[in-house]
Amino acid sequence: MSIVFKLKQSNELALIYRFFKRLFIKYIYGLKSVHKTFNIGGKCNISKDFKAGEYSYVGNNCLIYPGVSIGRYTMLAQNVQIIGADHNYDIPGIPSTFSGRPTLKKTFIGRDVWIGANSIVMAGVKIGDGSIVAAGSIVTKDVDPFVIVGGVPAKFLRKRFYSAEDELKHLNMLDGEVLKNVRNKPVTIN
Template identity: 70%
Template sequence: MSLLSKIKNNDKVASLYRKYKSLKIRYIYGLKNVHPTFNIGGHSKISKDFVAGEFSYVGPNCFIYPGVSIGRYTMIAQNVQIIGDDHNFNIVGVPSTFSGRPKLRKTQIGRDVWIGANSIILTGITIGDGSIIAAGSVVTKDVAEYSIYGGVPAKFLKKRFESESDEQIHSKMLNGDLLKNVRNKPITYENA
């Protein structure tokens, strides 16, 4: 294992780096409502009122409108957009460009949600705890908890867990104390 790999896999060093990065995220992006364990994977355009829970993540090249909150352990992959619902279009005799804007609705993304790369989430949507959105999906309606949705527009594919008792066990974890001393470690490859 290389020296760089050893450093990246060292929990103490990673913890110090995460604290440094947290301060940098708050300063550069002006994000005052994100937990210190929130992480961002690269440059994105994120509204300053963004709310992010513990150990949540936003990948590079995301575009996130105002009024968005994500829960603890939620992952948003690269190139995800949370946009839309920001132009009136149904005023007869007035072009959309001159029709004004409706009041922007809040977008709530629960805990332990995984939103796949290149997905679009329309504002005003609620995505329940434990749900997964397949890469490249366009979410136009609310998503029930522990559901997997995919497609354009996104449709229900299947439940995330086998049984309701599995969902209850997972919900108990999500409602419980924050998991301690856990983090994603860098990917390691065979023969590296």
């Protein structure tokens, strides 16, 4: 086993690393409305008004416009973009580039949502608690809670859970106390 791998397995070093990473996120990115447990996976372009709940995560190379909030336990994989709806295009006789910008609508992404890699979410969309967006999807409309959507444009694929009782159990967990984090450690490959 390499020394780097052993260091990554150390809980004590991970806590020190996360402390400095939080300082970096708060001061370099200017993100003042993210929970102290929020994590970022690499270089991103995120609006300073971004709001993020407990144990939420934004992957490497994400682009997030103003007015976006994500709930606790929500994960955005790498290359996710939350963009769009930022140009007037319907004024006759004026090119779009000179037509100004409309007021940008707020984007709400619920708790325990997973947005797959390379997905695009259009600004102003609401994604319900517990939903999953398949990798490479383009979300143009609101997404109901506890569903899996995918495609271009994203469409309903199936429910996340198999029964209403499972949904209620998950919702009770989301409404309850914040769960204690169990740190994900690098996977070992034999």
